[in-house]
Amino acid sequence: MRIAVIGSGIAGLASAWWLGQQHEVTLFEANDYLGGHTHTHQVQVDGASHAVDTGFIVFNPLHYPLLTALFDELNVASQPTTMSFSVHSERSGREYNATSLDGLFCQRRNLVSPRFWGMLADLRRFYREAPALLHGDDEGPSLGDYLAAGKYGRTFIDEHLLPMASALWSSPTASLTAFPARYLVQFMANHQMLQVSGRAPWRVVQGGSARYVEAMRRRWQVRERLDCRVFGVERHEHGVRVHSAAGLEGFDQMVLACHSDQALALLSDADPAERSVLGAIRYQPNEVVLHTDARLLPRNRKAWAAWNAHVPAAPMAPCTVSYLMNQLQGIDTPTPLVVTLNRTDAIDPDRILRRLQYAHPVHDHAMVRAQQRWAEIQGRRRTWFAGAYWGWGFHEDGIRSARRVVDALQALDADAYWPLAQAQPA
Numbered sequence: 001m002r003i004a005v006i007g008s009g010i011a012g013l014a015s016a017w018w019l020g021q022q023h024e025v026t027l028f029e030a031n032d033y034l035g036g037h038t039h040t041h042q043v044q045v046d047g048a049s050h051a052v053d054t055g056f057i058v059f060n061p062l063h064y065p066l067l068t069a070l071f072d073e074l075n076v077a078s079q080p081t082t083m084s085f086s087v088h089s090e091r092s093g094r095e096y097n098a099t100s101l102d103g104l105f106c107q108r109r110n111l112v113s114p115r116f117w118g119m120l121a122d123l124r125r126f127y128r129e130a131p132a133l134l135h136g137d138d139e140g141p142s143l144g145d146y147l148a149a150g151k152y153g154r155t156f157i158d159e160h161l162l163p164m165a166s167a168l169w170s171s172p173t174a175s176l177t178a179f180p181a182r183y184l185v186q187f188m189a190n191h192q193m194l195q196v197s198g199r200a201p202w203r204v205v206q207g208g209s210a211r212y213v214e215a216m217r218r219r220w221q222v223r224e225r226l227d228c229r230v231f232g233v234e235r236h237e238h239g240v241r242v243h244s245a246a247g248l249e250g251f252d253q254m255v256l257a258c259h260s261d262q263a264l265a266l267l268s269d270a271d272p273a274e275r276s277v278l279g280a281i282r283y284q285p286n287e288v289v290l291h292t293d294a295r296l297l298p299r300n301r302k303a304w305a306a307w308n309a310h311v312p313a314a315p316m317a318p319c320t321v322s323y324l325m326n327q328l329q330g331i332d333t334p335t336p337l338v339v340t341l342n343r344t345d346a347i348d349p350d351r352i353l354r355r356l357q358y359a360h361p362v363h364d365h366a367m368v369r370a371q372q373r374w375a376e377i378q379g380r381r382r383t384w385f386a387g388a389y390w391g392w393g394f395h396e397d398g399i400r401s402a403r404r405v406v407d408a409l410q411a412l413d414a415d416a417y418w419p420l421a422q423a424q425p426a
Contacts, residue, residue: 001252003409004028004242006230006266009036010056010395011386012257013216014070014402019255019409020222026251027222028244030229033210034217038395040208041290043353046333051208052325054290054339054356056395058083062200063191064396066403071205074215078203082327084305085167088298089159090313095303098160106302115155122156127194133182134189139365143184144177163309167321169393170286170341170360174318178364187392204329233266235381255405257386259283259359267383273376280370281389282362286341290354293347294336296322310343318342361389379408 001023005016008029016027033039037055044050058081061068071078084099096110097103110116129150133140141149143165147157162173165184169176185194192199205211217224225246233254234241240254256263264270264278297304306327310320325337340347344355361367371390378384384405391397 001409002026002250003253003255004240004249004251005255005257006233006242007036007256007258007262007387008034009257009387010038010067010398011388011402012036012255013038013213014066014399015255015257015386015406016222017070017216017220018402018406020220022410025222026225026249028225028228028230028242030227032227034224034226035210035213037358038209038213039356040210041354043290043337045292045335045337045353048333050331050333050337051210051329052290052331052337052339052353053204053209053329054288054354055358056209057081057323057328058202058204059395060200060202066399067396070399071212074212074219076212076215077206079206079330081202081204081330082306083202084327085164085307085309086298086303086305087159087163087309087311088303089311091311092155092159094159095298095300097298097303097305099305103302103305106300115153118153119155119160122152123160125150126152126156126161130181130185131189131194133185136182139368140180140182142177142365143179143181146181159311163311163319163321166319167307167309169363170321170358171284171362175284175362175364180363180365180368183363183368183392208329230266232268233383235267235269235383240382251382253382253384253409255384255386255402255409257402259361259387260385260389263385263387271380273373273380277370277373277377278385280366282364282367283359284362285357285359287344288356288358289340289344289347289352290325290356291338291340291347291351292335292353293338293351296338296340296343296347297324297336361393363393374404378405379412384409 003019003023003025005012006028008027016025019025039055040051040053042049043052059067086097088095095107105111162176165176166173188194228245230242230244232243239250239252241248241250260278260281261283297308306324308322320341320343322338322340325331331337386401386405388398390401
């Protein structure tokens with residue numbers, strides 16, 4: 001079969017990789033690079049060149065089995081990393097690094113702070129009580145309602161749980177209060193985050209995440225359409241047509257591996273089910289800056305961590321996060337290499353190395369309900385939908401969605417699909 005894959009994030013890359021082993025695949029990407037949120041930049045700092053990631057960074061074999069298997073198949077090398085987490089609150093002036101006792105009490109005032117000890121008590125209680133959410137039959141409360149009903153303290157909510165969730169999902173705190181509590185707890189349980197010890201070790205790709213994309217491209221036979229925006233698609237009884245910057249091309253099947261809102265926008269003839277499912281998933285734009293401004297990290301160096309959440313002074317202002325890439329990627333250089341989300345105004349312009357725009361799905365009850373309707377819209381009129389939005393939004397979710405689509409496509413009887421007389425290869 002001739003198959004079009006639109007979008008080259010992990011879902012599109014994995015779809016093209018697997019399908020290309022048996023079919024003729026064309027991969028369309030609007031950007032001038034393949035990878036989507038797999039984005040590695042070569043920057044010059046301290047007299048040396050360093051590969052720094054600004055999107056996908058970490059994985060582990062236990063929770064990312066499909067991705068790990070792909071890396072093994074591609075002979076992609078990885079190395080251990082740290083997932084340490086810190087919080088700096090402008091509102092209270094509090095700082096801590098949750099990884100060690102010295103980091104936890106890097107501000108000695110935390111030792112005698114009832115609010116801080118109350119936060120730690122609430123944390124232990126949340127670990128103990130939250131798993132009960134997984135046993136209900138209904139969709140359960142929002143995170144905000146669950147925390148209010150449980151009478152959790154504001155310090156735990158504002159200076160630990162919401163900053164942590166904001167760092168995980170690149171989402172403003174206002175959106176996180178609408179986050180389904182069960183969904184969050186399920187993720188934390190699956191990733192061993194509801195326990196203090198015994199967590200799986202995390203890893204990063206050596207030399208930057210883009211190394212796995214390069215390994216794919218060296219081995220596949222996929223026809224690449226880089227810097228080639230798709231303007232729309234047509235679906236007919238015996239095939240689909242893709243209108244792109246390369247012209248008009250015909251295919252037997254099509255995998256829309258772009259974001260769900262982008263996929264819906266390409267379908268001029270979307271049916272009610274497609275509009276209902278894809279339209280229920282919203283996205284949050286995020287400005288991402290790679291820079292060397294240490295002022296975006298906690299004031300106390302003992303509090304510096306791989307993930308550094310910042311709680312602003314204004315009560316309604318969203319939390320932001322800065323990733324210290326020196327720790328995450330094991331980059332040995334004295335200048336801090338930092339990736340900060342949605343706090344560009346605070347960064348010294350002279351220290352900015354890259355400025356980027358990404359979009360991440362907004363997790364709410366409407367999204368969870370849409371995810372449960374996956375089968376309703378797959379394979380109809382030769383159209384398939386893949387993307388991390390079918391799960392928690394991470395790399396393993398994207399590759400898992402691709403695996404489901406590929407398995408379903410491979411199960412089709414190819415003889416039942418007539419070749420396209422209208423096909424016009426570019």
